[in-house]
Amino acid sequence: xxxQPVQLWPLVVIAAVLASFILVGLINKSREGMxxxxxxxxIGRIGGGAAIASTWxxxxxxxxxxxxLYLKGYLALAYVIGWTGGYxxxxxxxxxxxxxxxxxxxxDFVGDRYESSAARLIxxxxxxxxxxxxxxxxxxxxxxxxxxLFAIDYTTGVTLGACAVVAYVAFSGMLGVSRNQQMQYFVLxxxxxxxxxxxxxxxxxxxxxxxFGYGEAMEELASDYGVKLAAPFASASLFQWWSLCxxxxxxxxxxxxxxxxxxxxxxxxxxxxxxxxGLFFIALIYWSAPAYGVFMRLFELxxxxxxxxxxxxxxxxxxxxxxxIKGGLPPWLIGVLAAGAISAAFFTVAGLLITGAASMSFxxxxxxxxxxxxxxxxxxxxxxxxxxxxxxxxMFALKPPGLIVEITAVAFALAGNTIFPAFVLGIWxxxxxxxxxxxxxxxxxxxxxxxxxxxxxxxxxxxxFPITSSAMFGAPLVIxxxxxxxxxxxxxxxxxxxxxxxxxxxHLD
Amino acid sequence: xxxxxxxxxxxxxxxxxxxxxDEVVIILxxxxxxxxxTFGFQLAIRLLCSSPQGCSLVTRFYFxxxxxxxxxxxxxxxxxxxxLCLIFNVFVDRLTEHHSRRRDRTYE
Numbered sequence: 001x002x003x004q005p006v007q008l009w010p011l012v013v014i015a016a017v018l019a020s021f022i023l024v025g026l027i028n029k030s031r032e033g034m035x036x037x038x039x040x041x042x043i044g045r046i047g048g049g050a051a052i053a054s055t056w057x058x059x060x061x062x063x064x065x066x067x068x069l070y071l072k073g074y075l076a077l078a079y080v081i082g083w084t085g086g087y088x089x090x091x092x093x094x095x096x097x098x099x100x101x102x103x104x105x106x107x108d109f110v111g112d113r114y115e116s117s118a119a120r121l122i123x124x125x126x127x128x129x130x131x132x133x134x135x136x137x138x139x140x141x142x143x144x145x146x147x148x149l150f151a152i153d154y155t156t157g158v159t160l161g162a163c164a165v166v167a168y169v170a171f172s173g174m175l176g177v178s179r180n181q182q183m184q185y186f187v188l189x190x191x192x193x194x195x196x197x198x199x200x201x202x203x204x205x206x207x208x209x210x211x212f213g214y215g216e217a218m219e220e221l222a223s224d225y226g227v228k229l230a231a232p233f234a235s236a237s238l239f240q241w242w243s244l245c246x247x248x249x250x251x252x253x254x255x256x257x258x259x260x261x262x263x264x265x266x267x268x269x270x271x272x273x274x275x276x277x278g279l280f281f282i283a284l285i286y287w288s289a290p291a292y293g294v295f296m297r298l299f300e301l302x303x304x305x306x307x308x309x310x311x312x313x314x315x316x317x318x319x320x321x322x323x324x325i326k327g328g329l330p331p332w333l334i335g336v337l338a339a340g341a342i343s344a345a346f347f348t349v350a351g352l353l354i355t356g357a358a359s360m361s362f363x364x365x366x367x368x369x370x371x372x373x374x375x376x377x378x379x380x381x382x383x384x385x386x387x388x389x390x391x392x393x394x395m396f397a398l399k400p401p402g403l404i405v406e407i408t409a410v411a412f413a414l415a416g417n418t419i420f421p422a423f424v425l426g427i428w429x430x431x432x433x434x435x436x437x438x439x440x441x442x443x444x445x446x447x448x449x450x451x452x453x454x455x456x457x458x459x460x461x462x463x464x465f466p467i468t469s470s471a472m473f474g475a476p477l478v479i480x481x482x483x484x485x486x487x488x489x490x491x492x493x494x495x496x497x498x499x500x501x502x503x504x505x506x507h508l509d
Numbered sequence: 510x511x512x513x514x515x516x517x518x519x520x521x522x523x524x525x526x527x528x529x530x531d532e533v534v535i536i537l538x539x540x541x542x543x544x545x546x547t548f549g550f551q552l553a554i555r556l557l558c559s560s561p562q563g564c565s566l567v568t569r570f571y572f573x574x575x576x577x578x579x580x581x582x583x584x585x586x587x588x589x590x591x592x593l594c595l596i597f598n599v600f601v602d603r604l605t606e607h608h609s610r611r612r613d614r615t616y617e
Contacts, residue, residue, distance in 0.1 A: 020514070028537065030580065073581070074582075077579075077582045077583050080582075080583060080586075080587065081582060081586050084586070084590045085547055085586070085590050086542065086588060087594065088539065088540075088590050088593050088597075090595050091539075091597060091598075092535075092536045092539050092540065093536065096601070101525060106594070136528075202543060204573075206573040211584065212574055212575075213574070214574075215574025215575040215580075216570075216574055218574075218575060218576070218579070219571075219574065223538075230556045230576040230578070230579040232551075232555070232558060232578060233554075233555060233558070238551060238552065241551055242548055242551060245548075245551075246546070246548075250616075252596035269602065269605070272597075272598050272601065273598055275592045276591060276595055276598060277592065278595055279590060280591050280593050283587035283588065283590075283591060286587055287583070287584055287587065320610060359543045365595055378609040415598055428519065428521035429519060429520055429521070430517055430518055430519030430520065431518075431520075455568050496520070497517035498517050499518045501515070501517040501518070501519050501525070504519075505519055505525070505528075506525070506526075506527065506528065506529065507528070507530040508527070508528040508605065508609060508612060509525075509527040509528055509529075509608070509612075
């Protein structure tokens with residue numbers, strides 16, 4: 001990639017897109033201030049859905065899934081299913097009840113429900129770790145994109161990218177830019193699907209709906225070249241597929257930045273319906289993503305330059321962009337695609353760094369260290385935390401431990417092993433108490449990192465709790481631990497049990 | 510002590526009468542539809558396949574240009590999740606209205 005020149009047109013498009021987000025944010029801010037008051041305007045169910053989808057879309061969705069499909073074929077669908085199916089769990093088990101409970105961050109819920117500042121601290125730390133892991137994956141995507149854009153090596157690219165993200169967060173924070181998430185979603189979906197349509201048209205496939213058109217490309221791969229991307233369990237066993245899929249599903253329901261989206265619409269009914277729209281908008285991207293991986297394989301075979309497995313793994317996360325380049329798309333259109341990828345990664349990082357920093361400043365610094373802290377002091381701590389977290393993320397991202405989707409999956413496994421059980425039992429079992437929650441979350445943390453910690457000593461651990469998919473057995477085990485410990489210790493206060501029974505589950509009785 | 514425990518019991522598998530029981534019935538029905546179709550279908554392909562390289566009726570039969578099992582997982586399942594959420598919301602909306610009316614209370 002380093003032999004390439006600096007990508008001038010893509011850079012111009014990306015700069016224009018990012019600048020327009022800031023500009024529109026500023027215009028909206030002044031308009032909201034005048035017309036709608038400080039609470040912001042009501043965006044409706046579809047708008048709420050677009051907000052959910054744009055919060056969700058990250059480098060993993062935009063770049064990662066196509067890369068994994070290119071490498072491993074059918075296994076990549078475990079991600080597609082995990083990241084859509086998780087919303088069913090979230091909707092039926094948690095969305096309405098959590099809203100009735102009235103707490104929209106994991107530390108707030110865990111701290112209040114289990115009436116314990118220790119449990120609050122643990123869940124705050126876990127949320128921050130989840131954010132950091134998730135950001136490492138985003139930084140890898142940003143780093144590879146920057147390396148390609150400026151024709152520099154990855155290390156310089158990721159460092160430059162990290163500075164750009166922090167600068168973007170600081171700049172929009174300073175100007176008080178309001179985030180227009182409907183516009184974000186619109187930019188993401190158009191920048192992902194338009195290049196795909198042009199590609200499909202150039203290759204002579206059904207281009208109006210490239211989501212179906214890529215089937216012909218798969219057939220060509222299978223019949224002319226014997227590459228069977230659709231072969232079901234070629235690169236992973238049924239158990240590996242299941243456990244990865246299940247892990248991503250339970251992780252979805254426990255991710256820190258998704259939950260707060262239910263609070264952008266005014267009532268529970270609209271929150272539930274906006275989730276359906278959100279899921280549909282997310283599915284639009286996932287229906288299309290495999291096409292990039294399939295086209296890439298075909299281009300390589302047409303050009304008779306198939307990379308060896310190690311090279312393929314190294315380029316997998318850039319497959320979406322490489323496909324557009326190999327397909328001979330005009331530079332401005334490649335720029336549009338890259339702008340979509342950069343925006344997805346930027347906004348995810350911004351969201352995660354800001355919530356992580358807020359958690360450090362409020363849940364850890366204010367609650368634990370200094371109850372007399374002034375607003376300015378808390379604000380200063382939060383700002384410092386953004387830079388600190390970004391530096392930690394950058395340190396890990398310099399030598400990324402895996403593919404974008406693999407790193408992301410670890411964050412999901414951690415959420416599924418800790419926050420998901422604490423939420424589900426907290427809502428659905430009145431007897432769950434603080435000791436149970438603390439024991440459960442600590443067990444979940446250990447289980448998530450069981451493979452690197454104990455896998456070398458006890459090989460069976462690596463098979464039961466693989467690092468990317470440990471929640472298949474992990475989440476049920478943590479739930480069992482929580483139940484056992486809760487039953488051995490005294491029940492939660494009567495006040496909390498009455499609140500659960502009467503407000504959360506009995507609001508209409 | 511024990512009596513108070515009974516009054517405020519919240520348990521997914523022993524829901525109290527009224528709104529919660531009706532809601533739990535819907536939740537469990539949706540979850541069954543979610544587990545069976547998602548994980549059951551993968552099990553079915555595995556059982557029908559003699560070799561992992563794609564082999565049986567399911568994988569040779571084409572649908573919308575794609576091998577049937579690939580189409581089912583990549584395109585139908587996300588749609589199925591949207592449908593499940595839709596059904597859930599319709600039923601919960603009805604349930605909420607029914608219970609609000611019974612209580613003679615305005616909606617939410």
